[in-house]
Amino acid sequence: MNNRFKILPLVFLTVFITLLGCDGSEDNVSGSQIDTSTPILNELDIWLRSNFVAPYNIDIQYQWDVNDTSVNRYLHPPFPENAEKIAQVLLDVWIEPYNAVGGENFIKNIAPREFVLAGGFNYNPGVPTITLGIAEAGARITLFNLDELDFSTIAYESDVIGDSDDFDVQRSVVGPISTVHHEYGHILNQTIPYNTAFDVINPGNYTAQWFNRTNEEARSLGYITNYASNQSGEDFVEMIAQMLIRSREQWDDLVNNIGIYDPDTQDYELDVDGNRIINTEAINIIREKEQIVVEYFAQDFGIDLYELQALAHQALLDSIDD
Known part of the structure; x- marks a missing residue:
């Protein structure tokens, strides 16, 4: 009984306050501050809605919203013509190959729901690197450098004279599409984690200072790129990206010709006849990683990665402007 009487005054007080708040006057609600008017769409907007929003529920944001990118970086929106070009590349080189081998709803079911496009390079303060793309919780991918x-x-690196990590590679179509393959790899991993046996193949040389390595040095240690030597998660998706931007013949040529690294020349060592000394240990490490990646796609998504590789590479070749 005591408990009951302790509660009643609180109930009465609540009702009393509520009644005081109702003075009988008419509601004075102003108009909504939310703009619900139909936006004015240009031809590009209509094309993007027809080819991305309607079939895949993917929004391509190319008109600038300061909240979509870091305010601490010198970034700007891309020119509309470049936004259209990269959108076509996404459709042809990423979406259609995956749908062809994974089923027509593959990208519809597993995809970032938004791409944010930026025109300039995203330089990282304090370190000699740039950010090529960002995948945010599997929901958004941001691509930079589109106006360049x-x-x-x-x-590819072999096409660039001098530094193998030259920006010229990133200024070609290989730059953004390899970034998309990389970031989409993270999204696949967030959907279904990969086999952790990958993480223990050669963990001893992962480093936060990966940018101090050339790709040649990284490969001699068993990592397909210098960024792959950052940590195992990046290693896994770099394997995906580097496979999908090449034909299988190009991929095999890259892997089978990994040499022993010479830190003095920052290149592979040569024998007395001037031929590269092949690094069998590093090649075996990368082939072991390749096998886990191939099994991941086959067992968890029903995708033949080599078939996807062939389609993605041919689509990349077909995407080039005349």
Whole structure:
């Protein structure tokens, strides 16, 4: 009984306050501050809605919203013509190959729901690196550097004179599409985690200072790129990206010719005849990683990665501007 009487005054007080708040006057509600009017759409907007929003529920944001990117970086929106070009590349080189081998609803079911496009390079303060793309919780991918791209070229390290990590590779179509393959790999991993046996193949040389390595040094240690030597999660998706931007023949040529690294020349060692000394240990490490990645796609998504590789590479070749 005591408990009951202790509660009643609180109930009465609540009712009394509520009654005081109702003075009988008419509601004075102003108009909504939310703009619900139909936006004015240009031809690009209509095309993006027809090819991305309607079939895949993916929004391509190319008109600038300061809240979509870091205010601490010198970034700007891309030119609309470059936004259209990269959107076509996404459709042809990423979406259609995955749908062809994974089923017509593969990208519809597993995809970032938004792409944010930026025109300039995203330079990282304090370190000699740039951020090529960002995947945020599997929901959004941001791509940078679109106004610096040459949509008429495909460049690999072997095509670049001098530094193998030259920006020229990132200025070709290989730059953004390898970034998409990389970031989409993270989204797949967030959907279904990969086999952790991958993490213990050669963990001893992962480093936060990966940018101080050349790709040649990283490969001699069993990592397909220098960024792959950052940590195992990046290693896994770099394997995906580097496979999908090449034909299988190009991939095998890259892996089978990994040499022993010479820190003095920052290149592979040569024998007395001037031939590269092949690094069998490093090649075996990368082939072991490749096998886990191939099994991951086959067992968890029903995708033949080599078939996807063939389609993605041919689509990349077909995407080049005349």
